[in-house]
Amino acid sequence: MNYINIHSHSLENRDGIVIYNALNLNNIPKTEENFYVSTALHPWYLKPELWNNNIKEYEEVIAEDNIIAIGECGIDLSINIKADVQKTIFTNHLQWADKYNKPLIIHCVKAHNEVISMKKKSNVKQACIIHGFNNNINIARQLLTAGFYLSFGDALLQNNSNAAAALKITPLERLFLETDESEHSISAIYEKAAILLNISKDELINQMNINFKKIFIKE
Numbered sequence: 001m002n003y004i005n006i007h008s009h010s011l012e013n014r015d016g017i018v019i020y021n022a023l024n025l026n027n028i029p030k031t032e033e034n035f036y037v038s039t040a041l042h043p044w045y046l047k048p049e050l051w052n053n054n055i056k057e058y059e060e061v062i063a064e065d066n067i068i069a070i071g072e073c074g075i076d077l078s079i080n081i082k083a084d085v086q087k088t089i090f091t092n093h094l095q096w097a098d099k100y101n102k103p104l105i106i107h108c109v110k111a112h113n114e115v116i117s118m119k120k121k122s123n124v125k126q127a128c129i130i131h132g133f134n135n136n137i138n139i140a141r142q143l144l145t146a147g148f149y150l151s152f153g154d155a156l157l158q159n160n161s162n163a164a165a166a167l168k169i170t171p172l173e174r175l176f177l178e179t180d181e182s183e184h185s186i187s188a189i190y191e192k193a194a195i196l197l198n199i200s201k202d203e204l205i206n207q208m209n210i211n212f213k214k215i216f217i218k219e
């Protein structure tokens with residue numbers, strides 16, 4: 001069975017089943033066997049004066065069959081882009097999730113309260129996955145209680161990371177793993193996660209395949 005890597009920005013590392021995150025609408029690769037594509041308007045690349053122009057363009061691309069998930073989108077309160085603009089854009093993405101039947105891969109920095117309340121308000125039925133989770137257990141609990149999935153990356157490889165502690169309280173059926181921009185392999189992340197969870201790597205791979213089929217393939 002294959003590794004499932006739900007969030008990668010690398011076209012080269014294709015170990016297992018990968019969801020490649022395209023940040024540039026003009027450069028969206030085709031889906032291939034074991035290679036899927038997600039895209040969205042990332043909060044880092046919002047141009048407040050322009051968003052009204054290209055939000056339609058994003059919706060058109062996201063609606064296409066080639067796109068398996070909407071992301072990464074979300075809220076980042078550590079950057080110099082107005083929260084209101086970010087919220088408006090993220091609200092669009094939340095609506096597209098149910099409209100196009102695609103899960104959300106969410107970038108959330110210093111904004112878990114906002115993201116939780118916006119998910120609630122939107123009443124979105126599709127899975128909402130917080131990617132690259134590396135926050136404390138309390139925030140992990142709040143997100144899990146609100147129905148989010150958590151995806152962990154190479155922060156797990158650091159000793160005593162927040163990610164490692166949060167992983168241990170995440171139910172296996174709400175869990176995903178990813179490489180994001182890491183130079184570490186997906187297999188290294190699975191190996192460490194299996195140790196932290198005290199299960200075999202095969203068991204973990206099996207569960208990630210179940211989660212992937214349920215959330216992304218809708219089997």
Ligand SMILES: [Zn+2]
Pocket residue numbers: 007009021072180181
């Ligand atoms: Zn990313």
